Amino acid sequence: MDKRPMSFYFLGAFFIVFLLFLYGPNITIAILSFQGENGGLTFPMRGSSLHWYAQLFERQAVGDFTSALLRSLALGVMVMICTVVFSLLAGLAFRKRFVGSSTVFYLTLASLILPSILVSLGIGLMFDRFGLTPNWFSSGFGSHLTWTLPFGLLIMFAVFNRFNPSYEMASADLGATTLQTFRLILLPLLAPSLMGIGLFGFTLSYDEFARTLMTSGALNTLPLELFAMTTNVTSPVLYALGTVTTLVSLCVILLTLVLLKQLNRKPKHQGN
């Protein structure tokens, strides 16, 4: 390794400061989650305890975040699967120019760009006017897809723009059917990106508030439930929940990393 220039250390320090800034709220959450039994959501700390972690498994005075959490996880998984499949298909479609391709493309961009509250209002009004009952798994599901699919498609574009088609051609030359080429060549090569899309889709859906606001129907997703819980006294149990979800997602990411490494070990592909 050659010597690092001065700028490296400046920029490195800048990066660390930025990380601290990013983690600021999380650190606050983590500290306050150990708040004493009589403590509240703000400083000062009144003693310290694991009380709120124990409370996590108890029933709250208001609201029920366990079932909301399960609902959000289920919705997240549904959205994740559809995002991966639909983006992959659309990504494949866009490798060729077809009639209407740019319309679809700009629609996708519009979907990403339109303020969430607008989409939420539109879907809510639409269900209302047509006498349909909104539900988290119907209208909510659709509204989440309008948010995750554009990201999925953009990632697919980024991938295919750098994709070397010679593997597929070679495969076709060797007499493989389209399906075989897809299954044996394309899919393994795309696997890491698809996992990325999945992860993206899941987190975007899991944390989506505005688009769910008018589309979730009778039952709340987790962000809505948390918001509703603030109509009564909320306790640091929210912080305990936050800390636990952060830790769990850290584990999921680490797991994904290990998996990716396993996958990468197989065929080498071009790209950065």
Added chain:
Amino acid sequence: MKDKMVIDQVNQDNSSSVETDLKSPSVSRRGLLKGAAKAGVAAGAISGFPMIWAQNIKNITLRQFGTGVSNLNAIADKCKEDLGFNLQLTSLDSDSVTQRAVTQPNSYDIADIEYWICKKVFPSGVMQPLDTSKLKNFSKISPLFINGKLAPDSTIAQGTAPHTVGFVESKDSKRFATEQTNWMTLIPTIYNADTLGIRPDLVGRPITTWADIMDPAFKGKTSILNIPSIGIMDAAMICEAMGEIKYADKGNMTREEIDKTIEILIAAKQQGQFRAFWKSFDESVNLMASGEVVIQSMWSPAVAAVRGRGIQCAYQPLKEGYRAWGGGLGLASHLSGLELEAAYEYIDWYLSGWVGAYLNRQGYYSAAPSTSKDYMTPDEWGFWIEGKPAQGAILGPDGNLMEKAGAVRDGGSYWDRMGAVSCWNSVMDENKYMVRKWNEFIVS
């Protein structure tokens, strides 16, 4: 077969009440009452609706929604225990409550809403009125909700007083009746008199009037709530106390009155008088507990929550009186058959005392005060309702210490507080205009 079911259930209940009997004297009375209630049910089974006590009652789930204020899981648990069917609660913030009530009438069976929301929602036809003759506890409801008068000689407060939107003319009518009828829009459950909350340790002087919130000494340390229908009433109390405006009827302002009120608010905002506007209960607790504000509009249990953290906080009675609000339970229009009967049973049970006592212990008031008395200790009743000094420790519904012996409730007794109501939360004729002006205030 059916009879056996009833007996089994009674046995079960008896055994559970025997267990709890040992814990406190107040519960033994509850046990007795429950026995009495069961006897009443047995009688009802013969005369009225026998279906309800069959096995399938257990399969019924009633879906109720409302704000976190009264949508408490403890009530659902107790309902399951006493009545045998499930109550599924959805909590929402107060804005979403109105929305849900109107736009998704099929998503709920029972609406837990405030009277001013009822004024907006009921005429849209998503709810059905309740037949008061089916409610055994109807006669126990406070006259405040029947004719607007706490005592026969009380004057009726301004605003959307509950009795003005409490009745409709007939089963199918959507028009509010001017006097008591057999058809009630909401069965009242919960209400309170609101005033300003203060941090006695930080304000540094006695607070006596709504106008104190505009004192330049508290610049940047005050807050009011940002729910237009409620906030405008607080604002009206403030402006009137300042002597700036004399309203003909605070609950139904003219455009000029609205303009002037908002003008005063905007001026104060631009001078930096307000630290924040809160919308949810929790925000008000955090603002107060963290010391961001020292005087603000507040709700009673929020004051209790701040005090529960060992921070001084008072629910200051003011000379102009209180701003009151009330909520109740209403039925969705799609309810029918067994579920409708179950809903009646549930609402009647709500009035029968246990829930009332639970709400009283949080600092709210029960709509049927006399029934809740049986479920409270004399000391609790004395502290919360009669305004007497606490003899022993006063515990909240969750068993946490709320007040030590010797404490007296801010504002005194039920009659002192509810008797000094100046206006109710309201929906005005000029509501659309008011909301637009309110928006202007928030943006400015």
Added chain:
Amino acid sequence: MMLSRQIHSYWQALPLTLILLGFLVFPICVILVVSFWDYNEYSLIPDFILENYEFLLTSKVTLKAYLQTFKYAFLSWLFTFLIGFTLAYFLAFHVRSQKTQTVLFLLCTVPFFTSNIIRMISWIPLLGRNGLVNSSLQSSGLIDQPLDWLLYSDFAIVLAYIHLYTMFMVVPIFNSMMRIDRNLVEAALDAGAAPWQILKDIIVPLSKSGIMVGSIFVFTLVMGDFITVKIMGGGIKANVATLIYNEISLLQYPAAAAGAIVLLITVLMMLMILFRLVDVRKEL
């Protein structure tokens, strides 16, 4: 094979298209229709009135809210760009192994796994009068009085935007920086160019597309946000989406719809200008 591929394209693009038609295009048509309706306390009255637009376009509230929104959008864009560019530069040119880059990126994403509602609430104990920042500043003797403007202010709102959206800037800029041919930089160095010249003449122009994409993200996200303004502004501050949200929550759907249509047109106009400058599809 080529021909069959093109036919394949249609069914492959079908699910995406159907979702977009059903949950985007159609709902927006509904908004457009409803924006001409009348309303009362509790219901929508089908009609054709211009009153919603008339009020919206003549009210000084609208103008104020738009000015506020543009202010937030501009400030957030400026800071996320400056910070995002620096971070992307560091990650692309100073961090050498791809593995380290991945790890650093993941480190940046972890905070976003905690529900945003919880994170927002936690800004209060961090920035409030008795919060972590103020108390550490006070105990270090830097200030006597707690700083009020840390919370419930424009500062707080922009800070939260920077917190939320900087990564949306970093990723696309990083992406285009990684495509800059390193030999170009080497050659410039050999030719005796100063580091800032390389930055100005090579790196910035060549990462222009990434900057554009990032700017579009940040700009549109800020334009449509209301929850950040609501929580970080303490209800004192408002932008366009807050107005729409208020109207929705007060059941004034037609007014909200009219507001939404005007916002939609504004955003689209801004984007048309941006799209003139960059072909997003090519640059990914």
